[in-house]
Amino acid sequence: MVDACLTDLKQALEQHLDQATKPTGYEASPVWLAARYSLLGGGKRVRPELLFRTCLMFNDSVPKESVAFSASLEMIHSYSLIHDDLPAMDDDDFRRGRPSCHMVYGEATAILAGDLLLNRAYENMLSSIQEEPSSAVLSAMRELAQAAGGEGMILGQDRDLAMEDPAFGRASPSDVIKMAELKTTRLIRAAILMGGHLSDVPADVLALLSEIGHAAGLSFQIKDDILDCVSNRDTLGKTPHKDEVAGKKTFVTVSGMQGALTALASETAKLEAGFERLKERGYQVSPLLDYLRGLVERTC
Amino acid sequence: MVDACLTDLKQALEQHLDQATKPTGYEASPVWLAARYSLLGGGKRVRPELLFRTCLMFNDSVPKESVAFSASLEMIHSYSLIHDDLPAMDDDDFRRGRPSCHMVYGEATAILAGDLLLNRAYENMLSSIQEEPSSAVLSAMRELAQAAGGEGMILGQDRDLAMEDPAFGRASPSDVIKMAELKTTRLIRAAILMGGHLSDVPADVLALLSEIGHAAGLSFQIKDDILDCVSNRDTLGKTPHKDEVAGKKTFVTVSGMQGALTALASETAKLEAGFERLKERGYQVSPLLDYLRGLVERTC
Numbered sequence: 001m002v003d004a005c006l007t008d009l010k011q012a013l014e015q016h017l018d019q020a021t022k023p024t025g026y027e028a029s030p031v032w033l034a035a036r037y038s039l040l041g042g043g044k045r046v047r048p049e050l051l052f053r054t055c056l057m058f059n060d061s062v063p064k065e066s067v068a069f070s071a072s073l074e075m076i077h078s079y080s081l082i083h084d085d086l087p088a089m090d091d092d093d094f095r096r097g098r099p100s101c102h103m104v105y106g107e108a109t110a111i112l113a114g115d116l117l118l119n120r121a122y123e124n125m126l127s128s129i130q131e132e133p134s135s136a137v138l139s140a141m142r143e144l145a146q147a148a149g150g151e152g153m154i155l156g157q158d159r160d161l162a163m164e165d166p167a168f169g170r171a172s173p174s175d176v177i178k179m180a181e182l183k184t185t186r187l188i189r190a191a192i193l194m195g196g197h198l199s200d201v202p203a204d205v206l207a208l209l210s211e212i213g214h215a216a217g218l219s220f221q222i223k224d225d226i227l228d229c230v231s232n233r234d235t236l237g238k239t240p241h242k243d244e245v246a247g248k249k250t251f252v253t254v255s256g257m258q259g260a261l262t263a264l265a266s267e268t269a270k271l272e273a274g275f276e277r278l279k280e281r282g283y284q285v286s287p288l289l290d291y292l293r294g295l296v297e298r299t300c
Numbered sequence: 301m302v303d304a305c306l307t308d309l310k311q312a313l314e315q316h317l318d319q320a321t322k323p324t325g326y327e328a329s330p331v332w333l334a335a336r337y338s339l340l341g342g343g344k345r346v347r348p349e350l351l352f353r354t355c356l357m358f359n360d361s362v363p364k365e366s367v368a369f370s371a372s373l374e375m376i377h378s379y380s381l382i383h384d385d386l387p388a389m390d391d392d393d394f395r396r397g398r399p400s401c402h403m404v405y406g407e408a409t410a411i412l413a414g415d416l417l418l419n420r421a422y423e424n425m426l427s428s429i430q431e432e433p434s435s436a437v438l439s440a441m442r443e444l445a446q447a448a449g450g451e452g453m454i455l456g457q458d459r460d461l462a463m464e465d466p467a468f469g470r471a472s473p474s475d476v477i478k479m480a481e482l483k484t485t486r487l488i489r490a491a492i493l494m495g496g497h498l499s500d501v502p503a504d505v506l507a508l509l510s511e512i513g514h515a516a517g518l519s520f521q522i523k524d525d526i527l528d529c530v531s532n533r534d535t536l537g538k539t540p541h542k543d544e545v546a547g548k549k550t551f552v553t554v555s556g557m558q559g560a561l562t563a564l565a566s567e568t569a570k571l572e573a574g575f576e577r578l579k580e581r582g583y584q585v586s587p588l589l590d591y592l593r594g595l596v597e598r599t600c
Contacts, residue, residue, distance in 0.1 A: 023450065023451050026450070026451060026455060029455060029458055029459075030458055030461075030462065031450060031454060031455065031458035032450060035450065079415075083411055083412075083415060086408075086411065088406075088407035088408045088411060089408050089411065106388075107388035108386075108388045108389050108461050109458070109461065111383055111386065111388060111389065111411065112383075112454055112457055112458055112461075114415070115379075115383060115414070115415075115418065115454055116449065116450035116454045118415065118418055118419060119418060119445065119448055119449040119450065119454065120449055120450060122422045122445050123442075123445040123446060123449050126438070126441055126442045126445050127442065129438075131435050131438065132432050132433075132434075132435075133432075133433070133438075134432075135431050135432075138426070138429075138431065138433075141426055142423075142426045142427065145419065145422050145423040145426050146423060148419055149416065149419040149420055149423050150323065150326070150331060150332060150335065150416035150419065150420060151323050151326060154331060154412055154415055154416045154419065155326060155329060155331065155332075157412055158329055158330055158331035158409070158412055159329075161330075161408050161409065161412075162330065
């Protein structure tokens with residue numbers, strides 16, 4: 001039943017993303033074409049699925065804001081990729097198996113398309129909520145705004161840039177963890193916490209979801225760094241070995257492959273422990289746990 | 301009394317902007333330094349003042365969300381300047397009498413600082429509202445989100461870029477009006493409408509405020525284009541004659557100085573007519589009207 005439900009939700013998400021980026025009269029504007037190119041260009045929709053699956057641990061169906069809010073999560077993820085790929089940032093010309101946004105639409109339009117998707121994420125949530133929204137709905141919106149902002153994902157990208165500067169010197173494993181905690185983990189954790197907020201779970205369960213989200217985000221990033229080292233472009237969909245070539249500070253380039261595998265094992269152990277405690281509370285954890293296990297074990 | 305009230309409000313705004321961009325532990329991060337450099341670097345705070353003054357037409361004091369919401373307006377205005385000045389966009393190295401953000405902090409950090417301020421605008425509104433916000437408060441938030449987005453200001457910048465492309469050919473006065481209606485006018489109108497929403501005015505008054513905001517925004521932009529032509533750097537605080545040199549399509553470069561002056565007279569007449577109708581409704585229009593007249597007559 002969870003699978004059938006998820007199929008419907010993922011379809012509803014795609015429809016929502018399509019509709020939310022098709023403004024009457026402006027469809028042919030370069031900035032909208034660029035935004036749609038990146039947003040609808042075949043992402044794995046990891047964050048929306050985390051939100052949906054978190055909700056499905058607590059109920060047979062998802063709260064009505066789930067589709068719109070998960071669309072906003074994906075818009076924010078998508079904008080961050082467009083801006084990160086820019087020549088002034090990571091200068092990556094390949095993303096999701098295709099040329100990155102600025103390679104197709106030019107730098108100026110790519111910057112604007114990123115701005116558009118970030119702003120649209122909030123327009124979209126604000127237009128989808130009912131009058132007199134509940135505390136749970138407000139908390140979910142605040143969670144996303146804080147995770148995406150200058151004390152979350154954006155600060156993580158700022159750290160990443162600072163660490164690339166030769167003046168930064170030798171990065172330690174804890175520098176890499178701090179950066180990943182902000183750049184990747186905050187948005188992954190927000191996806192899970194938003195599911196918790198929307199499902200109106202008690203505070204102690206939110207605390208557990210926060211721990212799970214943190215371990216999930218770090219596991220995801222460590223796995224990403226490992227895959228960058230062992231993949232080729234066809235399986236990865238973006239430029240492989242880029243981290244090493246660019247002198248990026250990742251779990252693998254700083255701690256070595258063995259160090260990265262050890263860190264991954266440690267985070268997945270925390271993940272499993274978090275789910276054990278949720279199980280003790282009587283929840284059906286498999287919708288989220290199975291998916292997270294799959295992410296950690298993925299090969300591309 | 302209006303003057304004393306505005307002095308307090310403007311002081312409260314500066315304090316709010318300062319506090320909202322001083323996150324404990326992260327103050328020294330490049331992205332926060334860059335954001336504060338642009339946000340706190342001496343803007344005229346036109347949009348916040350429009351919001352405050354609109355509220356003061358309807359009440360002796362302003363609704364409690366006014367300071368936080370006007371701070372978000374200013375954050376969005378500030379982010380748009382940072383991104384517009386980037387080399388890939390308008391490539392302007394001078395802003396508000398100082399080097400522009402990317403000249404001081406580099407392009408990557410400037411892009412991130414813009415993203416940070418845009419996101420912070422929403423974080424800031426979401427954290428300032430009470431639980432179970434009223435429809436008026438939600439409407440004010442939606443107004444800003446729509447005005448700033450891909451069907452508003454961002455689309456205007458997209459049009460501006462398209463018109464600079466030699467492939468666009470000769471721009472007509474109506475092309476320039478359409479661009480200015482989006483790029484400048486939407487946010488100015490939003491400032492006035494947000495004041496109206498927060499003051500919970502009836503729908504027909506909102507419609508009048510929308511007309512006034514539209515005429516105010518166009519007047520402001522036409523005046524800006526005129527000043528670009530007749531000023532020097534010391535009085536203007538940014539690179540003068542830049543429009544002409546860059547082949548920008550403005551009211552002056554497309555319609556000539558006389559055409560621009562005629563358009564300005566037409567918009568200010570609409571502005572005055574809108575206020576006449578507000579006066580007929582019994583409102584004290586001088587707080588907003590006097591200020592807008594001053595903006596239209598400004599010399600720098």
